[in-house]
Amino acid sequence: MELITVDVTQNTPYGLQKIDSSVSFRSFISFLESKADQEETVKRTFFSLVLERLKAEPGFNRQIPLTEVAAYKDQLSLVYGMLVPPVADENNVYWALSMPLGPVVFYGTAGFYNLITDQNHTGNLRCDLIDDNRDVYRHKMQMLYTFILERLYHFPPIHHSDMIITLKDDHSGLQKFYRLNVDNRFCDVYPKEALPELNLKEMRQDLMESFNLDVITRLLPVDLFRFEGFSIVTMTDVTGEHALEHIKSTILERQSYEPAAYFRNINESLKMLVENAHIDFGMLPVLKVNNKLVFDRNTLLYSKLMQTSTESSSAEEMYLSMATEYFRDPKLFFMRNLDTENEHKKELVKKLRNQQIESFALLPVYYDNRAIGVLEVYSRMENSIDEKVLARLDSALPLISQIMKNYIDEFNANIENVIREKFTSLQPAVQWRFRETAWHFLRDKAANPQNAVIENIHFKNVYPLYGAIDIRNSTVERNLALKKDLQLQFTVLTETFTALKQKLGFGLADEMTYKCKKWFSEIYDQTTDSDEMKVRDFLDFEAHPFLQHFRENGMAEYSRESVSHNKEKSEIKEIIDCYFEITDEQHGAAFANRRALETSMQQINSSVNLYLDLFKSEIQQSYPCYFEKFRTDGIEYDIYIGQSIKPDQKFSELYLKNIRLWQLTSMAAITKITSLLIPKMEKPLETTQLIFIHSSSIDISFRDDERRFDVEGAYNIRYQVIKKRIDKVRVKGTGERLTQPGKIAMVYFNEKSSEEYAGYIRYLQEKNTLCDDLEYLELEELQGVTGLRALRIGVNLENEWS
Structure with a gap:
């Protein structure tokens, strides 16, 4: 003291x-006197002795x-x-x-x-x-x-x-x-x-x-x-309590932290808990897709063990192997001093040594009695980690499990968001209706399980907007690429069978050469879909099995007398291997034209998709609407906007006009984007842009079988029919296709629609976006559809837009 x-x-x-x-100390002495009077045990004697000593000094009682x-x-x-x-x-x-x-x-x-x-x-x-x-x-x-x-x-x-x-x-x-x-x-x-x-x-x-x-x-x-x-x-x-409270508050305020700062806060709290600044921590939540472990580099950044391997080309393989093995029987793994560890941990010790780590432990983390990750504990100082340190972490493990559960939930939510956004029709603008329907089903099921049914999800009186960005002559280009590739393939195949005939003296090789030349002639003249199927059958069931046989089994039984049997066998294999190299889909020359075409089409569609995603985000800001894309050789999309999409927000035709102007502007931007891609393409391709203007509202409903919205009602179906047929429509009296590269075509019925869009066109011409070449066109009749008209305007591809 x-x-x-x-x-x-x-x-x-x-x-x-x-x-x-x-x-x-008078109050204290009085307290002891009261305790002494009340006590009946040996404590009374003890209190009396203390009181006697305290009172022996008179000054202490004042x-x-x-x-x-x-x-x-x-x-x-x-x-x-x-x-x-x-x-x-x-x-x-x-x-x-x-x-x-x-x-x-x-x-x-x-x-x-x-x-x-x-x-x-x-x-x-x-x-x-x-x-x-x-x-x-x-x-x-x-x-x-x-x-x-x-x-x-x-x-x-x-x-x-x-x-x-x-x-x-x-x-x-x-x-x-x-x-x-x-x-x-x-x-x-x-x-x-x-x-x-x-x-x-x-x-x-x-x-x-x-x-x-x-x-x-x-x-x-x-x-x-x-x-x-x-x-x-x-x-x-209360350092331990404070550290745990700090972890709790950090978890609750997760959204206010950047990922690195969030983890750093947790790490500092854990250091405080174990009372050692030389100990650090890593976290590795278990992420699964379809119940299979997956390798996510973003998550692995918080694992020291995996950081040692992320730059390796085998990082994913190593992680999946280690994680699968560990989580079969998760338990504490502890190396107090890496120098003393035995031989079977040699590879692991080497990886940790590369990070100057001297002491290392893995603690399995559980949530609802299920292992969901591991907490790494490591230090660059020998013997820093011991049983006492690990015991102190016990109180934090429930919070660490919550952190990992949150990571897993976020990962799964991101997967679901991508599915919802990219693969299904369930978009935020209409999600409320699906929630409402789901609730009604659960409510009805609880009241009457036998008769509960899912309501029909529909939206009445919505205005449709349709757009299509098509790759010009895609079918022609696809057939041309196929024709060129097959010509090369059959040229090489003919040479291969001719060489085999010379080497083998095998009569059937001569017949195969004849068939190849015949196919080459037919391909050179014209290729149809049926021809392509027959060509594929010939290659898959006749030519390739013949070549595979001699490549795999040799040619001893057919070889002429030769002083160098092995040499000829090697030459035959080399000839056949050369053919299969040329016909490799990923790298072979016989697929070069098709690969170039596919790559160019992907460039176009990726750029268009990216722009339409931005367009989709922009139009949601003024008034919520439903936006759905379809992949063809190009991209088509439907937009639906109206009061029933957002019942609690008043709809006005101003929103419809706004989105129509946005659509026209976006089509102009896409036209310019795709034209700028042409010099960068292996196979130069052009696009055409088409808008269908429908002046009146329609009704749509969700089709469970196709998992998407479609029009309903006999009158509304007419809109769908027209939309599907106008992509190949021609200008009346000319035979010219309506859709042309570098231009936007707008198909309509009602003259009022023409006047409205003419106003948008004048505005965009003033902004130097569109050219001064507006055409008013009559269109040929389509099956069951008459009276179609169109506007067509060129896009200014040269000047900068204001």
Whole structure:
């Protein structure tokens, strides 16, 4: 025990102001006398002995000036013995006596003084204990006035939170947190004059809600009171609790953190929990798709073990192998010192050594009794990790499991979002209707399970907008590419069979050569779909089995007499291998034209898709609408907008006009984007742009069989029929296709639609987006459709748009 006087405020700006107080142990002695009278066990004798020793010194039973406290060291030791369990180690107990409700400590354990004062024991506080925060001052004043009101006004106790003090640990360099408790049961307060009358009801309300310091200090100035006795100050290490609370709050505020900052916060809290700045942590949640482990590099960034391998070409294979093996029987894996580990861990030790890691552990993490990941614990210092460290982490594992569960949920949600956005018709604009229908089904099922049915999901009176970006002459280009590739393939195949005939003297090779030349002639003349199927049958069931036989089984039984049988066998294999290299779909020359065409088409469709995704996002901002794309050789899309899509937001035709202008603008942008791609394509391709203007509203419903929306009703189906037939429509009297590269074609029935779009065209011409070549065209009749007209306008591909 030590007798050192320390003012814990050190004159900080918001320190608890000096109060009129004196040290006295009279209240404590009275307390012991009362306990002695009540006791009937051997404790009574013990209390009597302590009282006898305390009363033996008359000065101890009166007010003691702070300067004279040191004279009563033996008595203070007895006080300590009565208030603290005798088996406690004072080096690990943070306990002290202070002036009553005051900031001056005069007697305490070695542990207390070591904690709050500098290492030289000069009595100066450690600088990070001093907190000039006004909230701390407010907390102290609330404690003081609570005591006054309880003792003098018999006021009910007011709950106030504990005071937390932050200190930097000299050994670990980490912040530690201590809960400060002040026990005032041996303090007394005496008014120096008549007590003012208070409205206790209003006072209690104010103290509970706001604790207005200005009001209470005006009603009850501190200098009105005198305090006598002593306070007991204890500090409890709550670093572990604080670390766990910090992890909890970080989890709750997940959305406010960037992923790296989020993980860094968790990592720092775990360091605090294990009280070692040299230990770091990694997390590896188990991610699965269709119940199979998957390799996600974003998640693996938080795993030190996997970071050692992510740059390797075999990283995915290594992870899947290790994870599959580990999660068959997940358990604690611990290497205190990598130097001492046995041979079968050699590869793992090598990987960790590459990261200068000396100590390593894996802890399986469970959620609902199912392993969902691992927590890595590692250090670059030998023997830093031991059983004590791992035991401290036990309290954090439920929170770590929640973090990993959140990661897994986010991963699965992202998968579902992609499915919803890219592969299904369930878009945000209409999702509310599906939720409502699902709820109605569950409600009806609970009430009457036998008769519950899914409602028909439909939207009445919506305005449709249709657009199509088609690759010009895609069928012709596809047939031409196939023709060129087959010509090369049959040229090489003919040469291959001719060489085999020379090497083998096998009559059937001669017949195969004849068939190849015949096919070549037919391909050169014309290729139809039926021809292509017959060509494929010939290659798959005649030519290729013939070649495979001689490549795999050799030619001994057919070979002529030769002085070098092995040499001829090798030459035949080389000839056949050369043919199959040329006909390899991924790299062979006999697929070069088809690959070039496919690559170019993918370039176009990827660029169009990307732009339409941006277009889709933009149009949702003004009024929610349904937007669905279809993949053909190009891209088609449907847009539906109307009051029934968003019942709680008033619809106006202004939104329809706005989206029509946006559609025309986007078609112009797509025209320019695809034209700029032409020089970059292996096979230059052009696109055509088509819009169908439907002036009236239609009804749509969700088709369960196709998982998409379609029109309903006989009149509405006419819209669908027209939409499907106009892509090949021709200009009346000319035979010319309506859709042309570099232009936008707009098909319509109603002259009012023509006037509306003419206004949009003039606006875009002013912006230098469209050319000054607007055409008004009559179209040929389609089967069951008459009276179609069209506008056609060129897109300015040269100048910059304003």
